[in-house]
């Protein structure tokens with residue numbers, strides 16, 4: 017059986033010692049009064065909820081999955097999910113970072129992200145029910161009319177209603193321009209929506225009174241392609257003027273997908289048979305409105321993978337200390353036992369440290385990004401808000417793709433630490449590997465994230481956003497380059513920074529000649545930039561750890577050891593990635609399709 021202990025100490029390190037979150041929040045009027053004690057208290061309570069309420073439902077939820085009653089179209093989530101959700105709502109957790117104008121607690125996103133990491137470690141499938149709600153909340157908060165906000169936001173904030181995002185159709189996933197669902201305008205200003213959606217997470221369930229679907233569809237006069245898509249809010253139960261629930265809207269779950277992981281989350285096939293909805297944002301501008309939700313969801317997917325990396329690591333370490341096999345190459349380490357614990361073997365340590373480094377690096381990056389979002393939303397200075405938004409735009413595809421690729425590697429390594437026992441269900445490791453796999457696919461596959469980073473965020477922007485982030489590295493290198501003890505971190509960071517600059521301009525030149533060059537290099541490029549960002553945070557973490565080493569707290573010794581491991585064993589991957597990125601697209605296009 018797996019276990020889980022919320023990594024509160026490392027979260028506090030990142031928030032208070034690395035990012036100086038409370039000082040940063042003081043500059044944002046809505047958060048100016050928040051102190052470290054408040055943040056810490058919420059972390060403790062959130063961790064308790066995750067570890068005690070949803071974690072015990074993770075394996076049983078995976079075993080049971082969801083069930084659909086085909087006559088009523090109602091879905092029942094695994095045993096205990098509904099009760100856990102009721103407790104979540106009662107505890108006020110859905111409202112944590114929502115707008116007080118709609119009943120929210122108005123706490124910062126950076127705190128909410130910590131909560132989500134813990135919830136995802138505990139039970140990714142369960143967490144997707146409230147997780148998608150948050151995305152729907154954000155889309156309506158940004159683009160909804162006053163009436164839509166009044167109708168939906170208080171209930172989404174309290175968690176009494178949940179949300180979904182309905183984009184995918186059988187013939188269109190990545191390419192939403194192919195979308196066929198139709199919206200017919202009605203005399204009363206509403207729309208009747210008809211179409212088929214598939215793969216809709218949390219698309220139907222018994223956790224909440226109502227489900228608020230955000231649906232992409234085409235108006236009758238819509239232009240072809242992605243410029244003709246509009247966004248609609250379509251509730252499962254229509255909402256009466258007094259806010260009470262009215263008639264059942266004809267938006268039905270017609271099937272549940274049988275899938276590799278996240279069995280506890282209902283992945284629904286949805287049929288809309290003239291379902292009543294209202295337009296969100298402007299006609300034909302639905303994709304832009306939906307992007308608010310998609311960007312939030314992309315960061316959310318990064319938190320899913322961070323959560324899985326952490327919980328897999330914790331369990332693999334415990335196992336490696338306990339399991340005895342073979343003797344250490346350098347002589348017995350546990351002579352009183354018939355063999356040594358496997359944690360003495362260098363390669364077992366490499367697998368464990370890889371997972372640990374991916375968890376710690378991922379936490380630093382994602383909380384940094386969350387604090388940027390707080391700045392973007394709440395800082396009084398327009399220039400600071402714009403700068404934060406630029407950084408979020410650059411880092412979002414990295415959080416989504418780099419963290420989810422890393423989690424796939426990390427959970428697989430952690431499974432390997434168990435040997436054959438990792439492949440057996442009772443230990444819980446194989447579930448983490450299965451659950452982690454989807455994170456590389458949904459919310460835009462990781463290839464699409466890479467194209468977004470290299471094509472849109474870097475090249476189309478003449479490298480401006482990348483340069484801004486690069487400047488943080490240059491400043492850090494300049495400041496710390498003179499400190500002897502920091503050389504081992506600063507030198508490889510500076511070196512990689514230079515290489516990324518050169519690689520970016522080389523790819524930019526090649527892309528002028530042949531746009532396919534972007535597609536040939538993007539995935540490697542994102543991984544290189546992901547490492548650059550991680551190296552920056554590991555170097556900053558090492559600086560703090562070096563300064564605090566004198567305290568004798570083993571936390572800092574371990575932090576330093578993880579940073580050293582990262583620079584020695586993981587960062588060098590960039591050398592081969594840069595070579596493959598530079599080798600161009602030709603080897604990928606050379607073979608005729610007929611020869612495949």
Ligand SMILES: Cc1cc2nc3c(=O)[nH]c(=O)nc-3n(C[C@H](O)[C@H](O)[C@H](O)COP(=O)(O)OP(=O)(O)OC[C@H]3O[C@@H](n4cnc5c(N)ncnc54)[C@H](O)[C@@H]3O)c2cc1C
Pocket residue numbers: 181182183184188189190191214215216217218275283454457458459460461462463464535
């Ligand atoms: C469990 C699960 C939950 C999901 N939840 C939701 C949800 O809540 N709401 C929702 O709307 N959707 C959801 N999805 C759908 C998900 O977002 C899509 O599966 C995903 O966007 C990919 O679309 P697709 O499956 O049609 O693959 P395709 O778009 O057919 O892609 C197939 C392959 O081609 C590649 N590819 C496509 N275009 C390009 C390109 N231009 N360049 C390079 N490579 C390319 C892709 O990267 C991929 O490897 C979910 C899917 C699953 C499996």
